[in-house]
Amino acid sequence: PPRPPSSNPLKRKFALEGSENAVAAGATSDSGVKVVVRMRPPKQDEEDGEMTVQKVSCDSVLINGQTFTFDAVADTAATQLDIxxxxxxxxxxxxxxxxxxxxxxxxxxxxxxTYTMWGPAHALSEDILSNEQLGLTPRILERLFSRINEEEMKHAERQLKYQCRCSFLEIYNEQITDLLDPNQKNLQIREDIKSGVYVDNLTEESVSTMKDVRHLLLKGLSNRRTGATSINAESSRSHSVFTCIIESRCKSMADGLSSFKTSRINLVDLAGSERQKLTGAAGERLKEAGNINRSLSQLGNLINILAEVSQTGKQRHIPYRDSKLTFLLQESLGGNAKLAMVCAISPAQSCKSETFSTLRFAQRAKAIKNKAVVNEE
Ligand code: ADP
Known part of the structure; x- marks a missing residue:
């Protein structure tokens, strides 16, 4: 499938607030990482215990006597629409x-x-426009299509036209599988000046209706690997990355020349962040866990480095290539990107130490300041 024309590589350079790169890259606006914490409702067997975390204001939580502040805290009453x-x-x-x-x-x-990113599978297979359990991804695509319609009508005299293509992949055990064509295993990440970072031979399907999106999501999700652990039999032990590439063409009224813009939406459902000793993994599972943790711990490392660079203003080598996840998503983690993290936590007492470490991770992510730039040619 054709790959999108990339942005100017100069513009893709990691750019920090106040740094020369940001200026060279034509940065247009400030942008930190938006961090939202979402606490899921307790399950039946969790209901009796005291809550491990308390929401103390619209953007703060209290745990272990310590207050953490984010962009927003969504408590157990928050709906999919709120998120x-x-x-x-x-x-x-x-x-x-x-x-x-x-x-x-x-x-x-x-x-x-998973509930937050896609919603339960039955919600996707039912009437997509009305199911309140639908997750972020179908809602984002639905809004995208309606906004595209509005924009095309508003700029009809300039012949504004959008096209969207989607891909869906899984990183499992440091190997990339195409979820839209699971025969395509062990795909390789490539990088060149023209195209930026991309996955070789990854399926990209054009989408223009919610029917297309629903079909594609259901297909991809059904091809995901899941592996039972003693924590949660349905747990996904892989990272899933859904990408939508949006291209637009538009004629200038002044000189009649076409301009071209491209941008990407990446929607990423990460593997569980729990420490492995909790799950009782052994043998193959433990090897897998090592690799899953490699991608996740590299993500953690990058977040630490980016936060440090933001705070000190000192340039540092950013080791994006040390894991598949961070290599693939380097453009989402670095300069030309707007990034939001939904940090999901459980109210259960048994999860308290993991909840605490999720909040610490979220706090570090919050310290990152990127400057985003527009891809325009
Ligand atoms: P994860 O992807 O983090 O492993 P899941 O999304 O599978 O977790 O959620 C675990 C369980 O909790 C699922 O049965 C899911 O439907 C349920 N759940 C999670 N968040 C919510 C929520 N906000 N409201 C209702 N049920 C939820």
Missing amino acids: FELVGAPLVENCLAGFNSSIFAYGQTGSGK
């Missing part, structure tokens, strides 16, 4: 303005990442 309004709707606007935009769901297994 969409917090992180999904702004992402669509960023993306239409030409920014690469991503949402990562981070948290331990069973904390609600």
Whole structure:
């Protein structure tokens, strides 16, 4: 499938607030990482215990006597629509303005990442427009299509036209599988000046209706690997990355020349962040866990480095290539990107130490300051 024309590589350079890179890259607006914490409702067997975390204001939580502040805290009453309004709707606007935009769901297994990103499978297979359990991804695509319609009508005299293509992949055991064509295993990440970072031979399907999106999501999700652990039999032990590439063409009224914009939305459901000793993994499972943790721990490392660079202003080597996940998503983690993290937590007492470490991760992510630039040619 054809790959999108890339942005100017200069513009893709990692750019920090106040740094020369940001200026050279034509940075247009400030952008930190937006961090939203979402606490899922307790399950029946969790209900009696005291809550491990308390929401103390619209953006703060208290745990172990320590207060953490984020962009927003969604408690157990928050609906899928609330989460969409917090992180999904702004992402669509960023993306239409030409920014690469991503949402990562981070948290331990069973904390609600998958529910947040896609929603339960039955919601996808039912009437997509009305099911209130639908997750962020279908809601984002639905809003994207309706906004594209509006924009095309508004700029009809300039012949504004959008095209969207989607891909869906899984990183499991440091190997990339195409979820839209699972025969395509062990795909390789490539990088060149023209195309930036991409996955060789990854299926990209054009989408223009919610029927297309629903079909594609159901196909991809059904091809995901799941592996039972003693924590949660349904746990996904892989990272899933859904990408939508949005291209627009538009004629200038002054000289009649066409301009071209491209941006990407990455929607990422990360593998469970729990420490492996909890799951009782052994043998092959433990090897897998090592690799899963490699991608996740590299993500953690990058977040630490980016946060440090933001705070000190000192340039440092950013080791994006040390794992598949960070290599693939380097453009979402670095300069030309708007990034949101939904950090999912469980209210259960038994999850307290994992909840604490998720909040610490979220706090470090919050310290990152990127400057995003528009992809325009
Ligand atoms: P993860 O992807 O983090 O392993 P899941 O998304 O599979 O976790 O969530 C674990 C369970 O909790 C699932 O049965 C899911 O439907 C349920 N769940 C998670 N978040 C919510 C929520 N906000 N409201 C209702 N049920 C939820």
